[in-house]
Amino acid sequence: MYTLYIANKNYSSWSLRPWILLLEAGIPFEERLLRFGDEAAWAPFRAMTPAGKVPTLLDGERVVWDSLAIAEYLAERHPSVWPRDEAARAWARSAAAEMHAGFGVLREKCSMNIGIRVRLHETPPALSRDVARISALWTEGLERFGGPFLAGDTFTAVDAFFAPVVFRWQTYGLHFGEAAAAYATRMLERPSMRRWYDEGIAETFRDLSHDEECRAAGVWTADFRAS
Missing domain, CATH: 1.20.1050.10 (Glutathione S-transferase Yfyf (Class Pi); Chain A, domain 2)
Incomplete structure (x- = not known):
């Protein structure tokens, strides 16, 4: 079974791509979530993957990073990807x-x-x-x-x-x-x-840099995230 490393669902657009592709294609995978700023979790992950960024897919000992590379890797094994x-x-x-x-x-x-x-x-x-x-x-x-x-x-x-x-x-x-x-x-x-x-808004973690970017962009009219 594949293992997919992702970051917080509220914020991580890059993580969403392979996650939803795997789910929609009916391809079994195990999800590993790395919270932004959690260095205790990120340090061993960075030692494992050359880029040190999410999303990253593990297929046994094989490491595939970058959402486009992951899509193409999956397409070689699952024709429904494209x-x-x-x-x-x-x-x-x-x-x-x-x-x-x-x-x-x-x-x-x-x-x-x-x-x-x-x-x-x-x-x-x-x-x-x-x-x-x-x-x-x-x-x-x-x-x-x-x-x-x-x-x-x-x-x-x-x-x-x-x-x-x-x-x-x-x-x-x-x-x-x-x-x-x-x-x-x-x-x-x-x-x-x-x-x-639903899983994204259930997260209580806040990434301040992401939130500051959003506050700079405009007026917040609603916040549906869990407190």
């Missing part, structure tokens, strides 16, 4: 790679914090461009491949890579087009997303 249709698979890989490498302004201005709701102080043009591009990308996938997922009728890795954006959409009230907003709503209703959300 769409079976060649055109859909090519699009899905391209879209996932674009998410993996891009949208820096969205990441900077809208740090993942699933348990709160924020009214942004402002929406700079660069953030609007990131949001518009994601909305267009989702709409393209839904229209080309028929939905209800981004590359067809099955949840695949491309949906996993955009799952953190869905939570950001909810947290910050981002403005997507009609089709993209409907997709985000469907995603939030997935049992896998609801499980991550």
